[in-house]
Amino acid sequence: MHSTSPLTASVQGTPIEMPPSWQDDGFRDTLPAILAAWARAHGTDPALTVLDHRGKPHARAGTLTWRELDRRTGDLAAFLRRTCRPGQRAALLMDQGADYVVALLGVIRAGLIAVPLFPPARGESCRQLANAVLDADPSVILTTSNLLGPTKSFVDEFRRAPVQLAAVDTLPPLRGGVPPCPEPGPDDLACLQYQAQAVGRASAVMFSQANLVAGARQAAGALGIRRGHNTSVSWLPLFEHLGLLLGLLTPLVAGIQTVLLHPSAFHDDPLNWLRALANYPGAVGAAPNAAYAFCVSRIALRDRAELRLHGVAALADVGDSVRPEVANRFTAAFAEYGLRPWVYRPCYGLVEATALVAATEGEHTETAFYRAQLALGRAVPTVPGEVDAVTLVAAGVPRRQQVCVVDTATRTPVPDGRVGEIWVSGPNVARGYWRRSEASTETFCVLLAGAAEAGEPCWWLRTGDLGVQYGGQLYVTGRVSDxxxxxxxxxxxxxxxxxxxxxxxxxxxxxxxxxxxxxxxxxxxxxxxxxxxxxxxxxxxxxxxxxxxxxxxxxxxxxxxxxxxxxxxxxxxxxxxxxxxxxxxxxxxxxxxxxxxxxx
The missing domain is CATH 3.30.300.30 (ANL, C-terminal domain)
Incomplete structure (x- = not known):
């Protein structure tokens, strides 16, 4: 391992020296290069399909091929290179759809830093949006023509300095040549991901091109995604890290079709998601645990009868604690309609590690432990249903990254069966927190005790999550701060x-x-x-x-x-x-x- 700090490298603008095994494994590609490669090799194949459920009993689909998606992102990148400098931020304030995808990829292709957000609204989300825009300080805000008015009014309320507004669906024609600009490299910052659950001040995680590509390849491997065999079907918001990585970038990097639903299509009727999963071959999806409980409680038996879920390949349960009763109810409720038990995959991930850290293979594993012993830091198994027993669902094994359960007092790994903080190291780990150098150092740049003296220290990410290794799998027991x-x-x-x-x-x-x-x-x-x-x-x-x-x-x-x-x-x-x-x-x-x- 090399000892270059990801924080120091990102702040000083120097390239990060990564382990040779990661460099040689395709982690050094960039998203624009990958998209261009798919456009050349499979230009007429469908790349992105957006399902529109608004006011209709059945969804209307709009599709872009790889060549069309590459051309549209290239046109936007050319426009942005005329008006912005590489390294400046571009905030996305628009609804989920094809324009959102074009905006995100076009910003990254232009060498700018994408800030995926959401349209202005009222209430608490509006305050969060304002805090994020002020913190990111974008040079351009991208939206769509139908949202230009509301977006301008929103920005004028709190931002004194002028900022450029542009609608990606009605770009003005380019006059003259596009200024020469080098293609973004693997170590260039690509994205600031603001966290919806952050309290107090705005908090964004910085991702490089290499981080996003590594995270996407790890997720594709964990879920068994293969070009020609799978389709991604997602309703997760693209301004959230799970939606961005699992719903968009993983299928993009893997070269498979992305099918997007608006989040409201799921919240209004979760049948919309399961129906789409059934309609696309080798469907792969992801959602938090509560979403699977929502499917069971909200989809009536008469509506389930139309589902044919035999072709669904993988469903990742990630983002929340996985409750065993939800896992069992979901797999049992839809088994009758073709859902195979091993399709449901409990996982563990967090935004600082680009979404996915560990994932299961085959049917999920449950283990009952004594609750009082877990609180004392020991995983002592017992019989399910026993007094003081709590059942945990295994999160699987690490995916092309290192995971260590650590005693934070001594900064030493704990043996299997002991609870400690989960630490992660790999090419997927983000660069740090935007404009929060002290918090970044404390979270992203930690070493195990004695690592520096041993020769080749490895920087670790402190996840803030508690876990235990038991039976060869990782179990997440809770969050340190909670x-x-x-x-x-x-x-x-x-x-x-x-x-x-x-x-x-x-x-x-x-x-x-x-x-x-x-x-x-x-x-x-x-x-x-x-x-x-x-x-x-x-x-x-x-x-x-x-x-x-x-x-x-x-x-x-x-x-x-x-x-x-x-x-x-x-x-x-x-x-x-x-x-x-x-x-x-x-x-x-x-x-x-x-x-x-x-x-x-």
Missing amino acids: VLTVDGRSHYPQDVEATAESAHPAIAAHQVCAFTALFDDGPRAVLVAERATWVFVEELDEAEVAAAIRRAVAVEHGLALREVLLLGPGLLPRTPGGTAARARCRERYLAGGLGSGWQE
Whole structure:
């Protein structure tokens, strides 16, 4: 391994020296070069299909071939080279669709840094968008002609310096030649990925061309994607890291067709996604755990009858904790319609590692451990259903990168069966956080104890996630910052949330957040939950619901909840994937933005 810091290299603008094994494995390609190669070799094959479900019983499809996609991105890149300098930022404020893909790839091809975002809207998302645009400081904002007016009004509200606005679907004709510009290289920054769950100030992760290509190739290998055999079908938002990498860049790098749905098409009716998976050969998809639960709860039996899922090749469950009951319900619910059990693939990933770190092969593995022992840092297996047992789903094995479970106090690897922080090293690991050098150093540039003295140190990414190696697989137990520590005992929030959710039928699935807050007598546990949409608030005894939650959590975990808050449907902070955003929920609670609840 080489000791060049990814942070130092990105800040100083010097090339990163990567291990020879990574350089020789195709990780040094660039996205524009890969797209151009597919356009030359398979120009008339379909590259991108967008399904439009708006106001229609069945989707209308629009398709671009590899040659058309390459030409459109080239035209946009030529326009941007006339008006911008390499290394400047270009923010994307538009709806998901073909224009979004063209804008993203055209920006990267022009040597600019893409900032994938979303159209202006009202509420909390508008504030997040404004913070991101101010932090990125783009020289150009790309949108579509139908959004030019709202986008200009939005930008004028908070940005004093002038910024160029351009609609990618109505580019002005180029006059004169395009200034010469070198093609972007593997080490050039390609993208700033803002995190929807970040609290406080805006936070973006920096990706180089090499990071994105490496992450895409790792994901393609993990999911068994092969050109001529598979099609990617995704509804995930392209401004989120999972949608960007798994929904767009992985199929692009692998040379397979991308089929995109608008996220609202899934949230309005998850049948739209499963129907598309059934309609395209060798379909590959990805979604967070809550989305699979949503499919089971929202798709009626009469509608499932039309599905033919025999051809689906892989479905990655990534982005959230994988709950075993969801995994089993989803595979059982759709087995009758052709879904093979090994198609469902629990995975582990995070934005700082370009989405995917580990993935399973074959049918998923579940193991029951003693909950109290896990809280003490030991994975002691037990029988499922035993008192104090908690069942975890394995996240599989690392994919063309190194993973180490580490004792952070000593910075040494822990033996199998011991809980520690998950550290990752590989060509997929991002360059650091945009304009946050101190946080980047602490997160992306850490060494194992004694590594420097040993000769060839390897820089590691601290993921902030807790995990354990057991039986040759990685199990993710929780997040360091989310662990509930009350009266000297530790509890994993996702376990407490699952218990609370099952305590009363009026609680919405996957819409529960547990965290700690500081009271006069020290840190205490707080739980926030949403009412299910079918519940009439006039007929609900909220005190009874809060009492049921308290009893269940006390019996199952020995944890007393200081406060229980019940919110109306849609009021809990969410990620773009639809799951509860725990960190943002805690932030709003501490700021008094969630109101008062039932206190102990």
